[in-house]
Amino acid sequence: MHNGKTYIVTGAASGIGAETCRVLRADGARVIGIDRHEAEDVDEMYLVDLSDKDAVVKLVADLPNDTDGLANIAGVPPTAPADVVLRVNLVGLRALTEGLVDKLADGASIVNLASLAGNGWQTGLPQVKRALALDFDSDISEFCEVEDLDSSGRSYFLGKEALLVWTFQNRWTWRDRGIRINAVSPGPVDTPILGDFAATLGKRFEENMQKLERAGTAEDIAPAVGFLLSDQSKWIRGTNLAVDGGMSAHFLSAQHGF
């Protein structure tokens, strides 16, 4: 499925990013990793802080041409400062993707790691639109203050909601070159940042975990990312694939009473 392809994976050093690298390489792909920390299972590595505009601009210039896909897995948890969350999970991700797209091969696939935490995008849409107006030249700290994101703990949710809406928006943006974009939305996954979710969500986290028979693992999520990166999914565009043990179906069921 991935033999002879080259993919770029952010967040390559740990969790779902590291497992995505492993899955792709085990299936014959060449993997270029991006992370703040060294990654183990990659063919080439760029050490970059995706919250830093200059670093992202340099990264785009340094990355090779004609790669077959980009997996935007890097993300910081809800316990990080609100502006850092938006910088890494939304603004940096977009800057990297929009900067890189001209260098991608025709037919390439972009996969964004969203989250079950982004499910509320319809309710949050006015704020989502304001978040999508941000770029690296915006005063992101001021935005977080005006929107009360730090004390409300909403930055992570808002970032994921905006990432989903941005994925839907760009369903056809690069279609003339066969380049497509999709999202994968995991439920609670047993990675280094699971404890941060527990801390932020408190009782709500516990209730969700009681509904699930177990937390997900990076091994549950990476194959879905791999499938959406591959040519096997080339008519899938602007889609959000929930990989959450059934939580989003459960929320639909509770919301609509069926």
Add this chain to the structure above:
Amino acid sequence: MHNGKTYIVTGAASGIGAETCRVLRADGARVIGIDRHEAEDVDEMYLVDLSDKDAVVKLVADLPNDTDGLANIAGVPPTAPADVVLRVNLVGLRALTEGLVDKLADGASIVNLASLAGNGWQTGLPQVKRALALDFDSDISEFCEVEDLDSSGRSYFLGKEALLVWTFQNRWTWRDRGIRINAVSPGPVDTPILGDFAATLGKRFEENMQKLERAGTAEDIAPAVGFLLSDQSKWIRGTNLAVDGGMSAHFLSAQHGF
């Protein structure tokens, strides 16, 4: 991904069903086909009319134990009489699945071929709930008359809406045995029934096709069914995977103004 597995595929003789059989067998699976017509690319074949209660009961009794998954692909188009549409696409599908589930292997995967035509399930929910109360012992013809399904052309949409809701409902029904259920929702696909959609939808069909750069093909859809049948997707439960060239994202975008 499918090596050494055995899958049951309905609608095996043509279109997406036939391509699903081909994909699974090419990857090392054994495939048991079900259709009204003989299928080419199967290891074993059952000739069955899924609108016939007795035939479905006999089929369930005849099928072997411990198969690894069921792909419910068989479906009749919107040009068929309303009661036949509901019998095959909803009532027969459920009877087969609910009858067979005890015989499936632990960890098996059930995949329902829904449709972009089922996207309106939220709006149609009261009627969807009435449709989900039907079984083979109901007077389905009377239901179609009372609900005005024949002259409104709604039976196909209602059947797919109900199939999606039923998929969400059953996210955890067989979880203690590791059995899961998901849906794949294609957009307009170039199969033997594409012309029936054009006839039923008229102008709406043409408008949708103008948005898409091309219709989908069975080759676009079958790998998604294959992925959801495989163990690679085992934490995916009660999910609807859109494989529609971006149409559902386009509808979201139009509906919410982004």
